[in-house]
Amino acid sequence: MTPDGTTTDATGPDGTTMVDARGRRCPLPIIDLARAIVTLADGDTITLWADDPAAGPDVAAWCRLRRQELVSSRPLPTGGEEFVVRRRS
Amino acid sequence: MLLDAARESVASDLGARPDEISFTSSGTAAASAALLGTAAARRRAGDVVVVSAVEHSSVLHAAAHHEQAGGRVVQVGVDAFGRVDPAAFTAPPGTAVASLQHANHEVGVLQPVAEVAERLHAAGVPLHTDAAVTVGHIPVDLRALGADLLTASAHKFGGPAGVGLLAVRTGTRWRSPGPTDEREGGRVPGFPDVPSIVATAAALAARGSELDAEGPRLAALGAELRGRLPTLIDGVELLGDPSPAGSVRHICAFSCLYVAGEALLDGLDRAGIAVSSGSSCTSDALTPSHVLVAMGALTHGNLRVSFGRDSTRADVDALLAVLPGVVREVRARFGAADLDPTL
Numbered sequence: 001m002t003p004d005g006t007t008t009d010a011t012g013p014d015g016t017t018m019v020d021a022r023g024r025r026c027p028l029p030i031i032d033l034a035r036a037i038v039t040l041a042d043g044d045t046i047t048l049w050a051d052d053p054a055a056g057p058d059v060a061a062w063c064r065l066r067r068q069e070l071v072s073s074r075p076l077p078t079g080g081e082e083f084v085v086r087r088r089s
Numbered sequence: 090m091l092l093d094a095a096r097e098s099v100a101s102d103l104g105a106r107p108d109e110i111s112f113t114s115s116g117t118a119a120a121s122a123a124l125l126g127t128a129a130a131r132r133r134a135g136d137v138v139v140v141s142a143v144e145h146s147s148v149l150h151a152a153a154h155h156e157q158a159g160g161r162v163v164q165v166g167v168d169a170f171g172r173v174d175p176a177a178f179t180a181p182p183g184t185a186v187a188s189l190q191h192a193n194h195e196v197g198v199l200q201p202v203a204e205v206a207e208r209l210h211a212a213g214v215p216l217h218t219d220a221a222v223t224v225g226h227i228p229v230d231l232r233a234l235g236a237d238l239l240t241a242s243a244h245k246f247g248g249p250a251g252v253g254l255l256a257v258r259t260g261t262r263w264r265s266p267g268p269t270d271e272r273e274g275g276r277v278p279g280f281p282d283v284p285s286i287v288a289t290a291a292a293l294a295a296r297g298s299e300l301d302a303e304g305p306r307l308a309a310l311g312a313e314l315r316g317r318l319p320t321l322i323d324g325v326e327l328l329g330d331p332s333p334a335g336s337v338r339h340i341c342a343f344s345c346l347y348v349a350g351e352a353l354l355d356g357l358d359r360a361g362i363a364v365s366s367g368s369s370c371t372s373d374a375l376t377p378s379h380v381l382v383a384m385g386a387l388t389h390g391n392l393r394v395s396f397g398r399d400s401t402r403a404d405v406d407a408l409l410a411v412l413p414g415v416v417r418e419v420r421a422r423f424g425a426a427d428l429d430p431t432l
């Protein structure tokens with residue numbers, strides 16, 4: 001999906017789009033998020049996993065700047081954070 | 090005495106009395122002494138130190154030191170411009186001292202120091218202000234600001250490295266946090282670096298005489314940069330207060346979507362342009378700037394442009410000629426060339 005191919009992209013059992021950007025440094029998780037969210041229908045959500053220290057503030061800032069909805073965020077048991085973002089067109 | 094003359098000169102430039110001014114070995118040392126010395130003298134009032142979330146690391150490190158020694162620290166948040174709300178900058182019971190910068194070092198926003206000082210004084214709490222960004226750049230008057238302690242750094246206004254200014258207003262309770270001797274009014278031990286202090290006083294006096302001309306000139310450079318950036322690059326967020334009265338005008342900060350700050354610095358460096366970044370990739374700890382995080386600003390692709398007395402219109406033109414291409418190239422390298430960066 002991206003030039004270095006480290007991002008995995010999958011559809012979860014409930015139809016949620018998943019992006020695993022763990023191990024990728026900012027701004028790559030945000031670029032992954034931006035690229036994946038345009039494939040969603042308005043109102044659908046995407047789940048992003050990231051462990052770069054800038055991911056938390058930047059996911060929130062990106063949602064504000066691009067007028068998307070940050071639904072929730074929580075720490076992952078294995079390190080990093082999970083973000084759920086809803087597409088708003 | 091040269092030292093006395095330098096002290097009188099600096100005091101006069103800051104609206105202070107000569108015996109209120111001490112010279113330290115750096116702005117960092119001055120901020121530490123201001124905060125920890127007031128906390129020490131007011132130990133019986135309490136062990137809480139209140140700081141804003143966007144203070145310079147010197148103030149935050151002094152607060153962390155206080156905490157490690159068993160004291161408490163309360164941080165006050167900021168709005169999207171990076172400014173504290175005076176009504177929210179309150180001192181909880183047991184507050185020994187509070188610290189609020191005069192202007193922010195990363196985004197230039199001016200803080201409501203006088204209003205905060207007035208509110209704190211009503212509660213009997215003294216205020217330190219870190220004026221490293223403003224001294225020598227805009228008029229700074231200790232009494233007009235209302236702060237009880239003020240610190241600054243000589244190299245920030247064209248003076249030599251290795252000299253900090255510590256102003257402690259008469260009547261402020263202060264006790265040295267470390268051993269002292271008879272020098273610098275009992276506030277800074279050890280023999281002072283007289284030649285550098287004399288150079289500091291000369292630099293500050295010279296800056297004072299240039300302020301009327303330099304202020305508007307640098308403000309025009311900053312306005313030019315802020316005005317043209319969004320027209321040349323998509324996905325740029327200008328940081329700080331857009332109102333000219335709300336910021337020092339020699340600092341212009343912004344963040345570019347989908348680029349790494351480090352790659353921007355490299356690209357500009359190749360063109361001979363030196364700026365700064367608060368992005369995590371440019372920090373030794375790989376953590377983003379605490380100022381940008383506190384503001385809720387985008388932390389990647391962050392740049393800070395500081396103008397000085399040598400800066401010219403040609404420098405702004407050179408930056409604006411190079412930056413759009415650098416941003417395009419970095420976005421392509423990160424696989425973001427096809428993303429819509431419009432804000």
